[in-house]
Amino acid sequence: MFSTPQWARFSSGSRGISFQCSASSSSVVRVVIVGRPNVGKSTLFNRLAGSRRALIHDLPGMTRDRLTTIATLDDGRKYELTDTGGLEYGASPMSAYAPEIRAQATRAVESADLILFVVDGASGVLPEDRDIATELRPHASRTLLLVNKTDRRDVEENAPEVYELGLERLFLISAEHGQGVDEIVDAIAEVVPEEAAAEEEKEAEPIRVAIIGRPNVGKSSLLNRLTNEERAVVSPISGTTRDAIDSMIERDGRQYRIIDTAGIRRKGKTTDEAEKLAVISARKAIERCEIGLVMIDATEGVAAQDATVAGYAEEAGKAALIVVNKWDVDQHTTEDAKKFEDAIRFKLKFLSYAPVEFISAKTGRRVEKIFPRIDEIVSGYRKRFRTSELNVILERAIAQHQPPSTKGRARRFYYATQLKTQPPTIALFSNSDDPLHFSYRRYLENAFRDALSLVGSPIHLVIRARKGMKRG
Numbered sequence: 513m514f515s516t517p518q519w520a521r522f523s524s525g526s527r528g529i530s531f532q533c534s535a536s537s538s539s540v541v542r543v544v545i546v547g548r549p550n551v552g553k554s555t556l557f558n559r560l561a562g563s564r565r566a567l568i569h570d571l572p573g574m575t576r577d578r579l580t581t582i583a584t585l586d587d588g589r590k591y592e593l594t595d596t597g598g599l600e601y602g603a604s605p606m607s608a609y610a611p612e613i614r615a616q617a618t619r620a621v622e623s624a625d626l627i628l629f630v631v632d633g634a635s636g637v638l639p640e641d642r643d644i645a646t647e648l649r650p651h652a653s654r655t656l657l658l659v660n661k662t663d664r665r666d667v668e669e670n671a672p673e674v675y676e677l678g679l680e681r682l683f684l685i686s687a688e689h690g691q692g693v694d695e696i697v698d699a700i701a702e703v704v705p706e707e708a709a710a711e712e713e714k715e716a717e718p719i720r721v722a723i724i725g726r727p728n729v730g731k732s733s734l735l736n737r738l739t740n741e742e743r744a745v746v747s748p749i750s751g752t753t754r755d756a757i758d759s760m761i762e763r764d765g766r767q768y769r770i771i772d773t774a775g776i777r778r779k780g781k782t783t784d785e786a787e788k789l790a791v792i793s794a795r796k797a798i799e800r801c802e803i804g805l806v807m808i809d810a811t812e813g814v815a816a817q818d819a820t821v822a823g824y825a826e827e828a829g830k831a832a833l834i835v836v837n838k839w840d841v842d843q844h845t846t847e848d849a850k851k852f853e854d855a856i857r858f859k860l861k862f863l864s865y866a867p868v869e870f871i872s873a874k875t876g877r878r879v880e881k882i883f884p885r886i887d888e889i890v891s892g893y894r895k896r897f898r899t900s901e902l903n904v905i906l907e908r909a910i911a912q913h914q915p916p917s918t919k920g921r922a923r924r925f926y927y928a929t930q931l932k933t934q935p936p937t938i939a940l941f942s943n944s945d946d947p948l949h950f951s952y953r954r955y956l957e958n959a960f961r962d963a964l965s966l967v968g969s970p971i972h973l974v975i976r977a978r979k980g981m982k983r984g
Contacts, residue, residue, distance in 0.1 A: 541591040541704045541899065543583075544620045546648075547630035548640040549597075552660040554579075556630060556687035557595035560697070585697065589704045594620045625899035625929075626654055626703050628696070629679065630687075633659040637673035645677040653903050653927035656699055657682045663689055681926075702939070703899050703929040718760065718767035719890050722797045724825060725807030726817040730837040733873035734807065735759060738770055738882065763883055771797045798824050802890055802934060803831040803968070805882070806866070810839045810852065814859045822860050829935045831893040831969045832866040833885050839870040839877075865961060866968050889968030894933050897964060902928040902938060909959040918946045926978050936964075937972040945977040 543560075545553045561581045583593040596617040621627060629648055631641050648655050657679040663686040674682065683699075685692035723731045739759045761768045798804060804825035808818050825832050834856060839849075853868050860866075869885060871878045906928045915923040924943045931937045938960060948956070957971045 540582075541625045542594065542620075542623055543591055543626045543628065543700055543703075544594045544596065544624040545628045545630060546596050546617055546621060546644065548638065548644070551630045551632040552687045553595055553630050556628070556658070556660070556685075556693070556696075557593065559687055559690060559693055560700075561593055585701055585704060589701070589706070591700060591704045594624075596620050621648075623900075624654065626656065626700060627651065628656050628658055630658045630660050631674065631677070632661055633674065633684070634661040637677065641677065645679060649678055652679055652681070653907070654900065655679055655681065656696065658696065659684050660687050662686050663691060702941075705896060705930055706932045718769045719803070719886060720769045720771070720801045721803050721805060721886060722771040722801035722825075722830075723805045723807065724798060724821050726809075726815065726821055729807040729809045730873045731807055734805070734835070734837065734871075734879070734882075735770060737873050737876055737879050766887070768883075768886070771801060795824060798828050798830060801830060802893055803833060803886060805833050805835050806863070807835045807837050808856070810836050810844075810870070813852075814855050819859055822863050826862050826970065829970055829972065831889045831935065832863055833882070833889060833968055834860070834863065834866050834868045835882070836868060836870045837873050839872055840875075844870075865966070865970060885968070892964070892966040893935060893969040895936065895964075895966075896933060897930050897936070899927070899929045901964075902930060902960070905960055905963040906940065906956075908963075909956055913952075913955060915952055916949050918944050931974060935970045935972055936960075936966070937974060939974045939976050941976050941978040943978065945975050948973070948975060 579595040662684040759770045926941045
């Protein structure tokens with residue numbers, strides 16, 4: 513008897529196949545083509561891949577093994593495309609291979625971000641199609657139903673059967689002639705991250721860190737402590753640093769670009785022309801960093817200017833670490849630290865996701881905590897999450913708390929996919945692109961952040977209206 517893996521459920525006495533999608537460690541988006549034999553899967557594979565890797569013949573079962581290739585969209589983004597063997601049952605010349613083919617298909621679907629379920633519109637829906645549809649229905653949010661061979665006359669007669677399969681995202685195509693395939697490419701493009709082409713290069717880039725804060729909170733002292741150099745002029749006189757100073761640091765094989773910025777005052781408080789230019793320079797530094805170290809003076813408490821500075825980082829979509837400087841543990845207790853952090857959380861509510869570190873740049877106390885925190889935060893800020901993982905999180909969040917209605921109609925979410933990193937930006941496809949109520953948006957942001965274990969990184973949600981049925 514065929515040995516059943518943990519992630520698959522099927523028995524020799526049943527037609528059924530159970531597909532269980534789960535997250536994989538790979539960050540490449542995976543698109544998998546499934547269906548019974550001779551419905552045109554290999555033709556579609558070759559058209560999407562721009563090659564003739566899969567054998568095409570009118571005899572069923574020409575593809576037994578999984579065929580996988582890296583396909584490229586017009587804009588250079590890449591994804592992994594897999595063609596699976598035809599899923600069939602009963603007596604046939606290929607039935608001896610059926611368990612192996614089912615296992616191969618299950619492995620492919622188990623890690624898929626998008627499933628292309630192909631049926632033959634000319635011959636109509638067969639029992640095998642219904643069995644596959646039943647097993648894919650729990651994963652409808654990541655499944656496209658492709659009715660192939662729609663260039664033939666008898667398609668309209670079979671249309672009612674196709675709708676009975678219960679999969680909403682239906683496309684009419686002709687893989688052989690290319691009709692409707694552009695719509696499939698568009699659907700694939702929706703789940704392939706915008707930055708997929710440059711993912712590896714970005715991972716090797718130095719981490720860009722901006723030290724930001726109001727004047728005289730100790731930014732230059734921290735820079736000098738981190739670099740072990742007297743790069744910046746350190747003085748008790750407010751506004752000593754006028755330029756954004758870049759320092760390259762290598763630590764444990766990783767590079768960091770540390771930017772010390774001029775102190776940022778509130779609007780209307782900068783009167784000196786040079787000081788105004790310095791503030792502009794600091795704002796530009798925030799724009800080009802990945803993470804802002806938001807420094808606060810422990811001796812002065814959380815001031816309105818601190819909120820202004822932190823607001824610039826939040827508005828720019830940057831990751832953040834709040835650094836409380838001039839904290840002498842000999843004079844402060846653990847309870848003092850808790851009260852100070854509570855004050856930060858109250859006055860900087862918009863940075864609720866940012867962790868807090870208490871240090872003394874002057875003495876070097878706890879400064880060693882900064883780099884591990886930066887690594888942890890930027891790792892999440894740059895991270896690519898699998899579409900299957902995001903959809904599980906979305907489904908759970910909705911099950912626990914339904915979204916509010918919009919314009920008198922129930923709001924529905926169909927699926928989620930990550931558009932880009934820095935910050936992680938997630939598109940939620942819905943039956944309406946009307947803005948979410950701020951409280952529900954915050955609820956979803958927190959749900960994603962908690963489930964993805966993101967620390968110090970904002971999450972941006974983009975609401976998109978899902979396109980209706982596509983016809984070739």
